[in-house]
Amino acid sequence: MAITIKKIERGPKLTLWERSFVPEILRGMWITSRHFFHNMKTLTQEFALGGGRSKRSIMTLYYPEERPVTPVAYRGRPVLVRGANGLEKCVACGLCEAACPPHCISIVGAERDNGDRYPTTYTLDGAKCIFCGRCEEVCPKEAIVMSDDWAELCTYDRGEMLYDKERLLRPEASLARRLAFLRNNAFSKARYQ
Amino acid sequence: MDTAAILETGAKLAFVIGINLGFFAPVLAWVERKQSAVMQDRIGANRADIFGFTVIGLFHSLADALKLIFKEDFVPRGADVTMHRLAPMIALIPALMGMAVIPFGGTYEIGGHAVNLVVADLDMGLLFVFAIASVATYGVVIGAWASNNNWSMLGGLRAAAQMFSYEVTMGLTIIGLLMYYQSLSLVEIVAKQESFWNWGIIYQWPAFILFLACAIAENKRVPFDIPEAESEIVAGYFTEYSGMKFIMFWTAEFIEVVTISALCVVLFFGGHHCAFISDAGLVALFGGGDLGNILAMLFGVAVFLVKVCVLIFIQMIIRWTLPRFRYDQVMMLGWKMILPLSLVWILFVGVAILTGLMPTPA
Numbered sequence: 371m372a373i374t375i376k377k378i379e380r381g382p383k384l385t386l387w388e389r390s391f392v393p394e395i396l397r398g399m400w401i402t403s404r405h406f407f408h409n410m411k412t413l414t415q416e417f418a419l420g421g422g423r424s425k426r427s428i429m430t431l432y433y434p435e436e437r438p439v440t441p442v443a444y445r446g447r448p449v450l451v452r453g454a455n456g457l458e459k460c461v462a463c464g465l466c467e468a469a470c471p472p473h474c475i476s477i478v479g480a481e482r483d484n485g486d487r488y489p490t491t492y493t494l495d496g497a498k499c500i501f502c503g504r505c506e507e508v509c510p511k512e513a514i515v516m517s518d519d520w521a522e523l524c525t526y527d528r529g530e531m532l533y534d535k536e537r538l539l540r541p542e543a544s545l546a547r548r549l550a551f552l553r554n555n556a557f558s559k560a561r562y563q
Numbered sequence: 564m565d566t567a568a569i570l571e572t573g574a575k576l577a578f579v580i581g582i583n584l585g586f587f588a589p590v591l592a593w594v595e596r597k598q599s600a601v602m603q604d605r606i607g608a609n610r611a612d613i614f615g616f617t618v619i620g621l622f623h624s625l626a627d628a629l630k631l632i633f634k635e636d637f638v639p640r641g642a643d644v645t646m647h648r649l650a651p652m653i654a655l656i657p658a659l660m661g662m663a664v665i666p667f668g669g670t671y672e673i674g675g676h677a678v679n680l681v682v683a684d685l686d687m688g689l690l691f692v693f694a695i696a697s698v699a700t701y702g703v704v705i706g707a708w709a710s711n712n713n714w715s716m717l718g719g720l721r722a723a724a725q726m727f728s729y730e731v732t733m734g735l736t737i738i739g740l741l742m743y744y745q746s747l748s749l750v751e752i753v754a755k756q757e758s759f760w761n762w763g764i765i766y767q768w769p770a771f772i773l774f775l776a777c778a779i780a781e782n783k784r785v786p787f788d789i790p791e792a793e794s795e796i797v798a799g800y801f802t803e804y805s806g807m808k809f810i811m812f813w814t815a816e817f818i819e820v821v822t823i824s825a826l827c828v829v830l831f832f833g834g835h836h837c838a839f840i841s842d843a844g845l846v847a848l849f850g851g852g853d854l855g856n857i858l859a860m861l862f863g864v865a866v867f868l869v870k871v872c873v874l875i876f877i878q879m880i881i882r883w884t885l886p887r888f889r890y891d892q893v894m895m896l897g898w899k900m901i902l903p904l905s906l907v908w909i910l911f912v913g914v915a916i917l918t919g920l921m922p923t924p925a
Contacts, residue, residue: 390900392772395881395884395885398884398885399880399881399884401884402602402880402883402884403602403880405601405602405603405604406598406601406602406880409601409602409604410601413601427604428601428604428605428606429604430605430606432606
């Protein structure tokens with residue numbers, strides 16, 4: 371078998387002008403300096419002239435001072451809803467306890483004098499919670515919802531992550547956005563009632 | 564030498580060293596971080612503060628310097644201790660010495676005494692700068708060898724090869740300019756650029772491009788930073804340096820950036836001259852006399868510094884725009900492209916001056 375020589379094209383052929391790199395270097399410098407001057411303009415507007423964030427081209431947040439706004443579907447730390455009458459909405463039915471995949475919820479229920487059920491203790495182990503949102507899905511009373519708490523959930527002591535009822539309760543008004551989202555969601559349990 | 568001359572030289576020396584070590588070195592460290600950040604749509608260092616004032620991150624240089632001063636001064640086992648200590652000094656001191664012959668202003672009559680704003684007015688000033696720049700190479704190579712580290716050694720070898728080849732090329736790129744000004748003295752070259760149309764950049768712009776490329780290569784900065792190439796050989800020649808010695812290498816690099824910019828300003832951008840107004844005209848504009856001279860002097864120095872800052876800005880843009888060349892590409896660029904081009908340019912300038920195409924300034 372005769373030896374055949376196969377010529378392989380290695381990369382594009384460049385003209386002398388292209389091989390001098392000068393136009394491409396200048397183009398690259400133009401791009402970087404354009405970004406530089408544009409960002410300098412927006413930074414000056416933001417800090418020196420007091421412009422808004424909308425004009426900003428640098429998207430980095432100045433973290434502890436600036437917090438991101440989470441989308442409404444964001445699942446943060448689960449919290450209990452404190453109703454308008456100041457009492458928890460939870461009726462200690464135990465559905466969330468049963469639905470919780472890592473078994474992080476434990477409830478002890480009791481009955482008030484007027485016959486309403488309520489949890490005497492409601493413990494949620496933040497160290498175990500996987501933020502799946504099952505508890506929120508199964509709850510018939512909209513008593514536990516996923517909040518937008520995401521920051522500073524870490525502690526130096528694991529005991530602090532064991533949230534008791536008082537630390538879980540939040541007023542209904544502060545969770546209005548999430549509750550409205552749950553009711554209007556296409557797959558919301560509210561639509562099947 | 565009379566007392567006035569000694570005082571004058573001392574003041575000029577203090578100014579040059581002060582502005583380099585006290586202003587340019589820390590501020591350039593800040594500019595490098597902040598400019599690159601803004602260029603890449605980031606924020607950059609902005610947290611170090613003194614009593615709550617951050618001054619857009621300017622205190623980071625101070626914090627860095629403080630941290631490095633208190634760091635352990637580490638010498639690796641098997642290293643040549645004397646050479647290891649000597650190398651950063653050999654790198655830093657020539658970087659500062661290069662500034663000695665660069666005129667940062669003109670000559671002014673103050674109190675019946677002619678003040679020439681250059682530390683050492685040498686006839687062969689340009690050769691002095693090149694000679695001193697090649698001494699700085701020894702700092703790098705000695706530092707690399709004394710570290711007893713393979714990565715350092717590789718960096719040192721690369722630095723030696725790169726810096727010596729670009730030394731030759733850098734000298735040749737400037738020959739055309741020397742033929743044009745017919746002088747080696749930087750003071751004289753600046754004096755000839757009083758009119759805007761005599762600025763080096765007008766007739767000698769190809770030399771400027773070639774010179775800037777060589778100068779950046781000589782300074783071992785991106786895109787020619789193969790001696791320190793972080794992604795290949797850790798940190799190259801200063802891998803084993805810490806604390807103050809590391810600062811010295813790092814300061815030497817920034818001062819070399821300033822030296823290159825100052826040299827470009829002196830050779831191509833008219834030094835302290837502001838384009839269309841002569842030195843005498845400037846003194847007259849400020850009212851003449853001692854006060855007029857002093858104001859004109861301050862104005863000239865300010866113009867010079869502004870030009871230097873613009874050139875530093877351009878160097879920083881180049882540094883943060885271009886990726887690193889490969890080793891063989893650096894060598895090819897130096898020997899096969901810039902060297903022949905500078906030789907062609909010398910020939911062209913010679914012919915152009917002889918035929919009167921390029922009128923030499925008086």
